[in-house]
Amino acid sequence: MSRIQQTAVVGAGTMGNGIAHVFALHGHDVTLIDVDQDRLDAAVTTIEENLNRQVDKDKIGSGEREEALDRLQTTTDTAEGVADVGLAVEAVPEEQELKAEIFGTLDRHAPDDAILASNTSSISITWIAAQTERPARVIGMHFFNPVPVMTLVEVVRGQRTSEATFDTVSGLAEELDKKPVEVEDYPGFVSNRVLMPMINEAVFCVMEGVADPDDIDTVMTLGMNHPMGPLTLADFIGLDVCLHIMEVLHEELGDDKYRPCPLLRRKVTAGQLGRKTGEGFFSYDA
Structure with a gap:
């Protein structure tokens, strides 16, 4: 079992709300972060609807749904949202300047031992890690849409990603009932x-x-x-x-x-x- 329990997901779009859904359903306290409160509200509604769908299909029980929702909170304050996390997962649009800004913020405000992961589908993890002072603790965690359904996660090593970071994130993906696949940091990864x-x-x-x-x-x-x-x-x-x-x-x-x-x-x-x-x-x- 990984030691990570408190997590944050930055970006409340389709991928972000799906990632938060999966973490909350698997016992993690999750803070979903976005600059737009309306988008956060819409994300929570989507998560509720998707959890209800899982209940209707007998994938989970109603108690599990309620527990997952209780573990989920939202904020528009990134610094506050990542103050106590063991892992922060970025899931914002594929814009390098935006990701550089977010990872700089995460690096300043997340605990020194926290892992910073990106859900990027195309931007270099090595480049993202270079925007921080903790490149050994930066990694790619590429989920697939729809996140609650798709089991694959590409776990992408940057040039300086440590073995401990890789092992922790790979093990965490398994705890989420996902299949982690080790991928090196080359354009487009494998998928x-x-x-x-x-x-x-x-x-x-x-x-x-x-x-x-x-x-x-x-x-x-x-x-x-x-x-x-x-x-x-x-x-x-x-x-x-x-x-x-x-x-x-x-x-x-x-x-x-x-x-x-x-x-x-x-x-x-x-x-x-x-x-x-x-x-x-x-x-x-x-």
């Missing part, structure tokens, strides 16, 4: 290094008229036994997120096989980002 070029190639197939989006997804679901087609998945992830990750892969690895498809870039420029805007490669109800 997006493999997934995003597949999505990008599917977009090229649309652009070049090889097939329409429905048929491309059908080939991959029926022919390759994927649970979801790459274009549906891209809409679910967000086309802006897909483009950003492809840009990181292209820039960091310097190989044109990672060049973002022009159609992907055009859709993002047009604001057609997928489910969250109602239109991507497919159309969605609001």
